[in-house]
Amino acid sequence: MVVQDRRGGGAAAVAVACGTGLAVGLLATGCSPEGAAADDQEPSGRAAAAAAATVRGSADALVRAGSARVRTAMETVSGGTRVAIRGTGGYDFATSSGRLRVVLPDPAGKPSGGHQPITEILAPGALYMKNRGAGVPADKWVRVDTASLTDGNLVTGGATDPLAAAELLRGAREVTYQGEERMDGAVVRHYRGTTDIGTAAKAASSRTRSALVAAEKGFTTDAVPFDAYLDEAGRLRKVRQWFHFANGAPNGASVISTTELSGFGAWVAVRLPDERDIYAGKIASAAS
Template sequence: MVVQDRRGGAVSMAVACGTGLAVGLLATGCSPDGAAADDQAATARAAASEVRRSADALVRAGAARVRTAMETASGGTRVAIRGTGIYDFRTSSGQLRVLLPDLADKPGEGRQPITEILAPGALFMKNRGAGVPADKWVRMATAALADGNLVTGGATDPLAAAELLRGAREVAYRGEERLDGVRVRHYRGITDIGVAARAASRRSGPALTAAEKGFTTDAVPFDVYLDEVGRLRKARQRFQFANGAPEGASVTSTTELYDFGVRAAGVRLPERRDIYTGKIASAAP
């Protein structure tokens, strides 16, 4: 951040600060404007540092319950997808039940919920449709996805959502609020996917590296809410990608975490014989 120095010369500095050591005062910046700017810069640095460390706090916390929401806006059309489940940050794995919106030609009928298993380097989906038998799983390597699975599965992997914040910049503290009865600190800023990928753990780094290519910009605006021990309670992140449309498309992904310390049974990955290996059609949301 560039701060304009509006301080006067040696004489005015000597009068304002009560000393003739104008040169020294110019170096130390004793004017009220300089002190305020320094305080603001220090506050911004502290806010960014706390946001970047939120992924570490989640790993220390262990497991948590998850609520997800993803809204896509393109060409005046909005589609919302919601999910619930549990995630263990120590093993980087979890399971979600994702609800898709009704089909346009069958309003009110709903769709079969998709079961998703999130695991290091992979996303497994069951009841995906698109020509996949109902009793089979689809496996996707997250590092091979153009967006690193930040939006592909209809929910952002909770650890990836937190690791993405390692690239946070221009962070502003927005005050305290209450979320599900818990006092939280609200921060707003922008995170850079490329910076986050280089700072992320080995578990999330490859997927975030892939995500650098999947969006029209690496800059991801966010709102996050951290509790008193720095754990991420809620993250709202906004992505932009081309989607073949002139105006592109935007995706707002919201991840909420609660009930920390809940006992999470180990996620059981599908057996090889249960994974579908045939051709998969494109599944419209």
């Protein structure tokens, strides 16, 4: 997958539309922000603010958890064609690093159709891939500087870095609480909203800020819709995020990234490849 795009005016158009709708509503009721209508909306406003604050704090809760097992799914939809990439592994939030086994689909869309699974190591500022293909020796790793990618590796590697997915929620806004559900035997709270990449980049930790800054330039809009599921400790158990970019398609293309976390505190061993094991030759694309 290659993301090549510059932001359009989508986010601005949405903001203008929402602002106009609010203005029309106030004129229709004849109320000012100091009137009875504003008083009636106060409880819901406080609830929305509390929901947004809870979602924004989910990254901190994951860091406190230490580590987790990870399942990822990434679906691309372009021109009516849907392709899914799936991964499994573990992530250490203390070191901001993880290891995933990513399975690519065959041309018919079925998983692992003759493709060798790719081993990915996620680390601050870098993505390492083994069994990368495109002429890379089987025993070598490919290293990609995530800050050099136009999407900050939110979608390029076929799996969103779990910490980056959580830190992206630091820009959460317009959050609504959808109620309680059960997931893997645990009670989770479901939140839905939109997060802003630029806002998240400013609030992110130093470990993921450069990636989010890069991502701010790569998509059609900074606005990323999401569904997030948090457990009673405020830890992110599942997050689904929708990204959109042009990528040369008439109606653009969308990427749906889902990250699931479980087994908090599980032992996760991540060892970065030695320099001598990193392929220094020319490759096609970090996403193909």
